[in-house]
Structures are given as structure tokens and as C-alpha cells.
Amino acid sequence: METQTITKSQEIKQITERISGSEAIVRCLIEEGVDIIYGYPGGAIMPVYDELFKFQDKIHHVLTRHEQGATHAAQGYARISGKVGVAIATSGPGATNLITGIADAQIDSTPMVCITGQVASHLLGSDAFQETDIIGISSPITKWNCQVTKAEDIPSVIAKAFYIAKSGRPGPVLIDITKDAQFSHFDFSYEKCTKVRSYNPIPKTDIQTVEEAAKLINQAKKPMIVWGQGVILSKAEKQLKAVVEKAGIPAAWTILGASAIPTSHPLNVGMVGMHGNYAPNILTNQCDVLIAIGMRFDDRVTGSLNTYAKQAKIIHFEIDPAEVDKNVKTDIAVLGDAKASLEMLLPLLKENSHSDWHQKFKDLYAIEYEKVIKHDLYPTKEGLTMGEVLKEINLQSNGNAAIVTDVGQHQMIACRYADFNITKSNITSGGLGTMGFGLPAAIGAKMAAPDREVVSISGDGGYQMTIQELGTIFQQKAAVKIVVLNNDFLGMVRQWQQLFFEKRYASTEMVNPNFVAIAEGYYIKGKKVTKREELAPAVAEMMASKDAYFLEVCVEKEDNVFPMIPSGASVSDIRLE
Amino acid sequence: MNTEEQLYTVSIYTENNIGLLNRISAIFQRRHINIESLNTSPSEIEGVSRFTIVVYMDEVGMKKIIGQIDKQVEVIKAFYHTEEETIYQVSGLFKIKSDLLFEERQIQNIIKESNARIVTVNKDFFVLEKSGKREELKDLYEKLSVFGIMQYTRSGRIAVTKDEMKISKMLQAFNNN
Numbered sequence: 001m002e003t004q005t006i007t008k009s010q011e012i013k014q015i016t017e018r019i020s021g022s023e024a025i026v027r028c029l030i031e032e033g034v035d036i037i038y039g040y041p042g043g044a045i046m047p048v049y050d051e052l053f054k055f056q057d058k059i060h061h062v063l064t065r066h067e068q069g070a071t072h073a074a075q076g077y078a079r080i081s082g083k084v085g086v087a088i089a090t091s092g093p094g095a096t097n098l099i100t101g102i103a104d105a106q107i108d109s110t111p112m113v114c115i116t117g118q119v120a121s122h123l124l125g126s127d128a129f130q131e132t133d134i135i136g137i138s139s140p141i142t143k144w145n146c147q148v149t150k151a152e153d154i155p156s157v158i159a160k161a162f163y164i165a166k167s168g169r170p171g172p173v174l175i176d177i178t179k180d181a182q183f184s185h186f187d188f189s190y191e192k193c194t195k196v197r198s199y200n201p202i203p204k205t206d207i208q209t210v211e212e213a214a215k216l217i218n219q220a221k222k223p224m225i226v227w228g229q230g231v232i233l234s235k236a237e238k239q240l241k242a243v244v245e246k247a248g249i250p251a252a253w254t255i256l257g258a259s260a261i262p263t264s265h266p267l268n269v270g271m272v273g274m275h276g277n278y279a280p281n282i283l284t285n286q287c288d289v290l291i292a293i294g295m296r297f298d299d300r301v302t303g304s305l306n307t308y309a310k311q312a313k314i315i316h317f318e319i320d321p322a323e324v325d326k327n328v329k330t331d332i333a334v335l336g337d338a339k340a341s342l343e344m345l346l347p348l349l350k351e352n353s354h355s356d357w358h359q360k361f362k363d364l365y366a367i368e369y370e371k372v373i374k375h376d377l378y379p380t381k382e383g384l385t386m387g388e389v390l391k392e393i394n395l396q397s398n399g400n401a402a403i404v405t406d407v408g409q410h411q412m413i414a415c416r417y418a419d420f421n422i423t424k425s426n427i428t429s430g431g432l433g434t435m436g437f438g439l440p441a442a443i444g445a446k447m448a449a450p451d452r453e454v455v456s457i458s459g460d461g462g463y464q465m466t467i468q469e470l471g472t473i474f475q476q477k478a479a480v481k482i483v484v485l486n487n488d489f490l491g492m493v494r495q496w497q498q499l500f501f502e503k504r505y506a507s508t509e510m511v512n513p514n515f516v517a518i519a520e521g522y523y524i525k526g527k528k529v530t531k532r533e534e535l536a537p538a539v540a541e542m543m544a545s546k547d548a549y550f551l552e553v554c555v556e557k558e559d560n561v562f563p564m565i566p567s568g569a570s571v572s573d574i575r576l577e
Numbered sequence: 578m579n580t581e582e583q584l585y586t587v588s589i590y591t592e593n594n595i596g597l598l599n600r601i602s603a604i605f606q607r608r609h610i611n612i613e614s615l616n617t618s619p620s621e622i623e624g625v626s627r628f629t630i631v632v633y634m635d636e637v638g639m640k641k642i643i644g645q646i647d648k649q650v651e652v653i654k655a656f657y658h659t660e661e662e663t664i665y666q667v668s669g670l671f672k673i674k675s676d677l678l679f680e681e682r683q684i685q686n687i688i689k690e691s692n693a694r695i696v697t698v699n700k701d702f703f704v705l706e707k708s709g710k711r712e713e714l715k716d717l718y719e720k721l722s723v724f725g726i727m728q729y730t731r732s733g734r735i736a737v738t739k740d741e742m743k744i745s746k747m748l749q750a751f752n753n754n
Contacts, residue, residue: 135596140603144650145596164650197751198592198653322644 016189021151022047022182025115026055028158031190034086036077036447038062038070040097042090043130044117047182062447062476065468067094069440071101072466075110076444079427080402080452082235084111084165085444091118092130095176096137100434102172103141107431108256109229111170113161120180121149134176143171149178152186156193163193168201169320170233203321205336205344213315213332214348216289222357223249224280224287224312226272226301229256229430230294230319236339237261237423240293243342248353250361252280254295256430259420263399269361273301274565275412278372278574279364281565284309285572286360293317294338297327298431307570317341371576372562377417383556384532386410386485390417392539393455393483401453401481402427404445406438406462409491412561414457422452436465442480443472453481453543460486460512467518473548474522481542482519482550487557488512495560519550526550579636584613586663586736587639589628589646590620590653590744597651601628604645610634614667614733622745625653631734654747658738665736669714670696671705671721672728678703681724691717702727 019027025048029037037059041049052061064070067089074085085105089098095116105112119128135147144164148157154177161173217223231240237260244251244261250269251261261268270277272284284290290312295301302308305327316323316330317338324333334341376387390413393401399419404427405411411428420426427445429437442456463484473480490508497505519526525545529538535553542549563574591597598617605612613631620627632639639657646655675698677684688695693707707717714731 136599139596139599140607147595195751195754196650197748199650320648322641322648324644326641326644 016187018185019188020047020051020183020185021154021177023051024151024154024186024188025158025177025182026051026059027188028155028190029086030055030058031192032084032158032162034059034084036060036062037086037088038064038073038077038444039088040064040067040070040090040094042094042117044091044119044179045088045094045115046117047179048088048115048117062443062472064440064443065471066466067097068100068436069443069466069469069472071098071105071112071114072434072437072440073444073447073469073472074112075101075105075437076404076427076441077448078110078112078444079441080424080445081448082233082424083448084113084162086113086115088115089117090130091116091134092132094130095132095134098174099137099141102138102174104429104432104434104437105172106141106143108429109170109233110172111166112172113158113165114172114174116174116176117182118147118176118178121178122180124149124178134174138174141172142174145174145176147176147178148181151181151184154181155188155190159191159193160196164196164199202319202337203335205334205341207344209332209334210341210344211348213291213334214345216313216315216332217247217249217291218350220289221354222287223247223289223291223354224283225249225251225291225293226254226280226284226295227251227257227260227293228254228295230317230338231257231260232424234294234319234338236294236342239339239342239346241265242346243349246346246351247349248351248355248358249291250280250283250354250358252277254298254301254430255415255426255428257295258415258426259423262421263419264421267358270365271415272571273298274303274567275416275561275563277365277416278368278563278576279361281563281571281574282364283360285311285570287312289313289315291315291317292328293342294319296323299327302327303565303569303571303573307572368563368576376413381556383559384529384535384553385559386413386555387417388532389483389485389535389539389553389555390414392535394419396539396543397453397455401425401455402445402449404428404438404442404454404456406458407433407435408459408462409487409495409559409561410457410459410485412492413485435462438462439466439482440469440472442482443469443476443478446478446480447476455481455483457483457485459491460484460488460510460515461490470519470522470524474524478548479546480548481545482524482548483542484515484550484552486512486515486552486554487559489557491559492561494558498558498560500566515552516550524548524550526552528552528554530554578640582633582635584631584633584660585639585657586660586665586734587628587630587632587643587646587655587657588736588738588742589630589655590622590742591626591628592651592653593624593626594651597649600649601630601646604642605632608638608642610638610642616733616735618735620744622748625744625748629734629736654742654744656738656742658736662740663736663738665734666708667711667714667732667734668706668708669717669729669731671707671717671726672702673705673721673724673726675699675701675703677724684721684724687717687720691720693717
């Protein structure tokens, strides 16, 4: 008996140690498998930075040049790896600077944990130096948030944060930790969180709904799939491909679903939405069964809801019950994880080819090719097009690059024309449309996947919103390939001004700096291309570079992105010119 | 589904969390939906809170809102019910000058007829409490306001449903998992 008791107490001694709250924070991150975090130090988070200094062999802290950059880098890290991205900042302005990235992660379902320092608990509510109510501010844009004022709560709260961020439909979580909680000591032990009583991350799939879906799909003459990021988040790429191939269903994707099935797949019929492909948009209003998988019928996808797929039966595979019937009324909702649901669906499907129906997509593609694609990719005019830059990148990367984009015309062109052979290769700000996302997100993506070619594509507008992160690229030696498609305009806004505001170009013309000189200021090799014959060699030089490389391509100033569904119009009113 | 706007009673079982009220009210605020009344209290389950919110809207919108509320990590379960599906009450307090109790004989009749209860009396004022439907309180208010009311306040609606909520079963299932 005596010996047993001793052994037991020794065991306890091994698993609990008396450490500070700040050390606990770092140890919790290590326990969660975190190896890289992005952040910026400041007063209220300094105890944590002191511990990061001690644990730098285990966790690599990346000093970004702005806290917004830290969140986007964490997002890029998460989106390419499927792991939780971590950003860390001090209280007050440090915390508020995280907000844009958090909002972006919330609307694009990106798993991210943000840790902010906070003034000491006795100062809360006193308008202390660098105090801000970050819990109040971040509530509507976080999946969950929590303020910690006692060191002993740190392990359980961080464990819960990681569990919530990555489970079910992922999202950002913010943990705000007061400085006194960081300083005080407690008995540390860590246990991963595996469930939360009030939280059901994956609703149970009702087999009957899967059977009903299968029946409808098997009877369909003109079925069409629209898949979204849910497929990537649930790692259901293989299952989706199997369903598409077995039932012979043309499959289109939302912007965030891009790359789940390779671009070259014969049943991949392109992107839906405002600047998506002609065929899948037009045929949305001709299909008889529309199968939505892990997507949320965003207004940029549907256009006017009054005229969206009214003729079709709608099947919605969805993990988030709040998305069902939110925008589009479904006939059959299959709740649950996409991977599991598609696995249940596959054996119930009949083999089919729907070749006549598929031919319709090909015919409409031919029209789009003649009217738009040909001119984008093989222009005959003097000025360079954004499309031909993408074509060159495709060619020289064999479609294996991860494309990280910013927001605007270049983003639409990149998503339309990039070749994606590998999943998780399109990292972009979809729902929030955050200009400035691209460059820092590319840093996170490159650091998470150092073996992959990561090409950041931005416009001259968005690039300058987070251009300071060139400093991070330089300091971290992150071999990001940076492409700026420069038209000296805020191109997408200018396009709308041209089409809907009678060419009143209010504040969209940009007088730009010497971008190459700025890159070179950060010791990043750069080149500017203005002529077509310079493009291929410059892209080749960029791709061959072992280090970061900056490439500015001066493109036609007033090119527009087509096709286009004007805001509020029907998908079938898509314009080719 | 009912497309007409009507009063719905929203019942939300939650973990007791400081920030949750903020999150829940933001769901309504973001969609420009006015909260007619809001009450929070403990529920029949120890450690579980219950929000009772009354809103005026159509059922399609109501369902979407319930989805958004249910999605909050610390919400155990959210329900919505029509007037017919709930038993509900509000409570009102009326502070009135004591002199009136003796000078205006009619006040005593009003108190008796309305089944209101005198909570306290002192030489300056007395306090009446009345529970019931909102209309009953409004009626009493109108009768008393003729004489002058020093202070009046009405609580948010509290409601129980005719149907079973099954929250205990849900929590039990979780514990057994």
C-alpha cells in the first residue's frame, strides 16, 4: 500500500508543475503541435514573448510588420496545411489590428487561434493604457472567444480554443489573457479538449436523407454539382471525385472550393459566380438537380435569389445547420461532414455519363473561349493581359504552384485561369474580400509548405495595403514569389465605375511608386516587365529563384474581367462583354 | 411556413457565460430585429441559464435566427414558439402616493378587481405588483395613471412551453458519450 501511494504521488508530480501563466501559454501551444506562430510584441503580452524566447527551439515566432499581417499569415498557414493558424498580439491597438484577419477567417471558415495580451485584471474597465474591450469587439466575428484572468484557467481555455477552431465548421477563436494571469504561478497540466457540452460540431447524418439524395440524383437527367470549401475542409476531395466520376455529373466550384478537383479533370466545368465561367452559371438555371456540397450560396455565387435555379431540385450537403435554407430553399438537406456523407452516397449512385448534358457545358465553354478566354490568354493587342501572366505561371509551374491572391481583378483572373493540380492550392480572401490579404497569407503558406512553390499574385492596390510584410519575407528568408499585376488602377472598382457609373473614375487611379526599388530595399530581387517578350523569361527567372522574388507586370490599364453577372442580376444574365 | 409577422417567444438554454448576451443580442441587432423583451434566469437544470426573448417577425426569419443562435458554442439549444404554444407572464410594479389610497376610494376597487398585490406601504408611497398578460398590465396602468403613478416598470416576458424541451436528456446523452 505504502509504495503504491508513493508511486501515485510521484506520477502526479511528473504531470503537474508549478509554472507561470505565460509559460503555460507557450507549453499549451507546444502540446497542440504548434510549430510556427505569427505575431507582434507589446506591453501586455511581453511575459509570453519572454517564454517564446526560452522555447524558440520548439516554436518559431515570426515577427510580422503589422498585426494584420500576422493574422493573414496565420490564415495562409492554415489554408495550405489544414492545421490551426496561430496569431499573437498585445492589448489595445495590437488586438484591434487583428480584427480584419479574424473577420476574414470567420467568413471563410479558417481555423485560427488568436492570443491577445490584456491589461492586468484589476485595471479592466478603467481605460488603462492600451486597454480595449477586445472580447466585445471580436464577439460577432469569432466562432468563440474568452477572456482569461486566472493563470489556472489557461490550459483548459487554450485546449478548448484549439478544439473549437478546428472542429466542425472551422473558424477563428480569440483568447484574451490579462497580464496578471500571465505572471502568476499555478500547477500546470495539459489535457486536450475533445468535447464541449453545448457544442455539436458535426451534426449526425441521417441515412434517409442520403438515400433520398441518391434517388434524386439517379433519376436526374441534368444534374450539376457545385462544391465549396467544405470539401477541402473535410478532406473529401477523393470522395467528391469518385461521386462525380461514377454518376458522371458536371461539377463546378465556388472560389474557395477551387483546386479540390484538378482543373484538368474532364468533369470539372469551372467556377460559378459573378466572374465565374459561362457554362456553369447559365446551366445553373437549366439543371434539374443541383447538388451543393460544402458551400453556402453566397450572393456572389447566386446573383438574384429570385431567379436562382428555380427549376431545379436542390440537394445541400452541409455541416452547418444554420446554412441550410439560409439563402436557397433546399429540397433535401444532408447534414454532416462532407467526406462521411459522400462516402455514404457513393455506393447508392448509379453509374452514368450524362454525355448530352455534358456537351452543353462544352458548347457554352466554346462560346466563352471565343468571346473572352482567347483574348485573355492569347491577346493580339499590344498591352499585356493579366490572363497571359497566369498562363505563363501555369506553364512554368506545371500547375503545381499554390496561388495566393489578394482581392480584385487579378484575383478573379487568377481563379479563372490558374491550373490547380493539387488541392489547397487556391488561397484567397473570398467572403470578406480583404485587400491586403495576399502577401502576408503567402508568407504563412510558404512557411507551412516550404516544399511547395507559393506564388503571391496581387494588384497594385491591395499589394500596398500590406506591403510592409516584405520586411517579414526578408527577415524570414521566406521564398515567396511575388507577382504584382499593375494597371495603375484599383481595377475592379474602376471596372464597376466604367460599367455602372458612366466612367466617373473617382479615386481609383493610382500613382504608383517604383515597386522594384521597394523590393530591392528589402534585398528582394525584383524585375519589371512591360513587354510581352519579356514575360516568359522573367517568369522563368522567378520560378528558378531559390529565394523570394518580386515580379511587377505592367498590364493593360483598362481591361475588364468577363464574364460578369452584374450585382443583383440573375446567373443566366451573365455578360460576356 | 408562416410568412406573416407575429410574436414569437425564443427560449435559449445556455452555459452561463459573460459574453453570451452580447453575442445573442448582436444576432438580432445585425438583422435590424427589435427585441420586444428579454429575460435571463437560471433554468430547471443546475448551472444552465435560460434566455426568454420576445420578437415580432415572420417564421422564415425566425428559423434562420434560431439557426444562428444555436450555432453559438455556448448555446445548448434554442427554440421558438408561438403565443398558443407557451404559458407566459409579465410582471409590473407601480409606485403610487400613499395619500391616494385613502383619498381615492376607487383605487382600492381597482386593486381588488385587478388581482394586484400590495407589496409594501409606507407613509409616502405604496407599491403594487401585478403579474399577468401584457394587456392586463396595460389596462391597470391606464386605470391608475388617472391618479398619478410615481414610477412604473414592467418585466420581460417569462414563459414555459406546453411541449417538453428535453434539455436534460440532451445533456445526459452528452455525458454518456
